[in-house]
Amino acid sequence: MDSIAELRAGLGGAMDNGDPTMSMADRLCHACVALLDVDGAAISLMLEGSSQGTFGSSDGLSRDLDEFQFTFGEGPCMDALRQGGPVFAEDLADAAETRWPAYVGSALGLGIGALFALPISLANSYVGALDLYRRAPGPLLGNSLLGGLMAADLAALPLLDMISAEAELATSGKDEPAWTQLASLARVEVYQATGMVMAQLGVGPADALARLRAHAFAEGLTASKVAWSIVGRELSLEPDNGRTDPGGRHS
């Protein structure tokens, strides 16, 4: 029980106050390597209409492995998104592993024995995956699996910043711990406001949530406060060259 709390604190802490020269996504990947039974980690973003590709990683090798998936157009990360669930390849050298012939060849060439892809969801849609790599084959077990799932939850935050049109403002939202930020995005008024923003802007749920969060950062408000203003019809987000009108429209 204690080690689960430690995992939670360790992963969340890496996002909140790790090496400031690294991006939040890179820090999370480093924390995965430090805390879980894996040798590498990378986060990829795959959102319709947004950039696709590797977005954070623990080292160059993990980044290369992740990018191979986009080069070959196949891999566990893409399958995890399509299926909306984790995809595990416990032994890449096993002859029975035939899912991604081109990708597996390259991964084996780089000395990787096992890989695990965990989907990352935002506002109910899958937008990316956390890919974990290990040199030795074998399953991802116990707390390493649980920690991987927690890290995939946390990875939603940097992905949201990335999707947001005002990603550069994201740095101003750092005073709230990562787990608290996630909890506040899971509030019912945020879901309702996300639906209203979807209708206002004609965008999907992940984009709508990113816009809501960007507006909160820009105004120095919590996501919940902004959501209340939207639900209460005091605020309406408008399409404006893909950016949120800083003042919003007050009716």
Next chain:
Amino acid sequence: MSTDREHEITRAFVSIANSMADGTDVVDLLSGLTSDCARLLDIASAGLLLADGHGVLHVLAASSERTRDLEIFQLQRDEGPCLDCFHTGQQVSVDDLSQETDRWPQFVAAATAAGFAAVHALPMRLRGTTLGALNLFGDTAGALEADDLDLAQALAHVASIALVTDKATSDQGTINKQLQAALTSRVAIEQAKGVLAQLGRLDMDQAFAVLRRYARDHNARLSDVAHQLVSRTLAAEQLLDRSMTRPSPEIRSKA
């Protein structure tokens, strides 16, 4: 009065039982459970926490906004009777919160500020696993009648069975999947309410009524309609046009 209440209690059980038979939405079912509790028992409101596949709790239903806020507060601060109930799998009954400031300093302050004086947290258990907790909040200090507690526990128990009875379930993995699906549905339903509220200039309760009526009229699950709406495979106008041209559900159901 007491006959009315018995009638209401019977209706509550029947409605849960029916939901098992016709595959009613879990979110619908649990929202109904919290409002049934608030109406039938000597409490002010009720809330319901459910754990996802990683054992992380979420607020799935609440009979009032202040209850929802207080449940979320407990999850955020990781402190409170509802969490203790979930972690131990045992009832946690507090007749007078003001006596418990040492036990839950942050929760007692927040609950008092929200106007609550008593809380009773009941585990939702199934086959040795605690799925979540049903939480009853009272405005005044004082014990809840043993009968009332039993009734609430029985409702929670039947709801637990209904939660996972959708398909034959024997393993924890399947139960987790169903709970995860319930949590996912709730997000889609709230988003769908937002879409309808915006396009139809409705408040959230009206938007929910439109969503529910469309689902019932089409014999579809609430969550399926919500998912279609959010993924834009179903146009919001289809639901809104209907709602404007049709009489209200109260009139129709009596006709």
